[in-house]
Amino acid sequence: MGLPSNSRAKAGLASRWAGLALFAAALAGFAGCATKPEDRNGPRAREDVAEYRQIALDAQKVVKATLQSLDRAAAHTSCPPRVFKAFTQDVQRLEVDSFKMRARAQAMRARGKAYFEQWHEHLASLKDPEVRKLAEQRHDLLQQSFSRIHLTSQQTREAFQPFLAGLRRLRNGLENDPGFASADSAKLLVRTTRDHGQRVEAGLADILEELKSVAAALKPAKLVTK
């Protein structure tokens, strides 16, 4: 006729505990799904180093092309319309393609140290635990690199303004007079504009080199060793 009353009571107690334990386990599972708002809906960190590298590469490419175009335009005693048109387009492309680079450099100047503190914060929130650990271990090394990137970006930005201004003046001069660049008064302008452009080019190369060393510092050892 079934269990004695004592056994039934024990079985009932055990099943109640088991049910509660199951429910608690399910609850823990659900609680894991219901993440806090800043985790689920919060802002995502961006890949600062990789993005800035791409922007610097794009700027480097367009600066190089513009310097070549400047040399071509200045090489003629009377600049042919085809060369002038190409030069005009290259100057315009430089203004557009360097836009992100200039905006970043200006933002770095405006935010100062806080700009790179956010880079550290983004590194600390990376998904890869190994990279996160490396970022923490090499904090001082990265800080030094970020300081150099900051400084070089400002120097590059400062050289960029007279470079662009010189190019505009040359473009305007050539538009009014195709022989403008060969005039003695314009030769100095061509030279200084080229100098500023080369300084921008060198600055971008330095930034890229520094970003490369940052990327290397964050690369886990197992990926670099054979």
Added chain:
Amino acid sequence: MKSNLRKFVPPLGLGVLVSLGILSSGLLWAQIPWGYGPPPGGLTPNTPMAQRSALQTVQAQVRWFQNSTQTASNYGDGGSGLVWQQFQVLRGAYSAFKSTLFPQQLSSGANELAELDAGLDILQEAFTNYQQEVADGQSSTSAFNSMCQVLYQASGVWLQELNSGSARLRVGWQ
């Protein structure tokens, strides 16, 4: 002994109720529309819907601005004034958009927002350059066309930055 044990066994119904209470409060917190704390006071509502609306206004204003750079030459001498006016409206729309962001978005996106601010300053420099070129004797038509082409393309780059930054900052997310 048995009766002592029974004392510590919570009634199953009460356990379920308490557990559901804990669970539902966690879920509710995750669904609070303003997400990151109480909505700050002020005239601008900080809600995801307000963010989406403000973002759409900026996006539309970039297109209006780009349109003005394409058509302004038809307005003769008043063309530059028209482009300038549209640019100022864009600045205002962007400023209104920023005021809808949550503190966490402002903090986490401080670099991106500084870059967008700088981008607008760089766009504004084009107007100064145009005035300088005209003052230096450059044909105003040529200088104006050149400025408009640069503004058209550069504002497109700025818009891309705004869109990618907004996606990263989860602007308008519930």
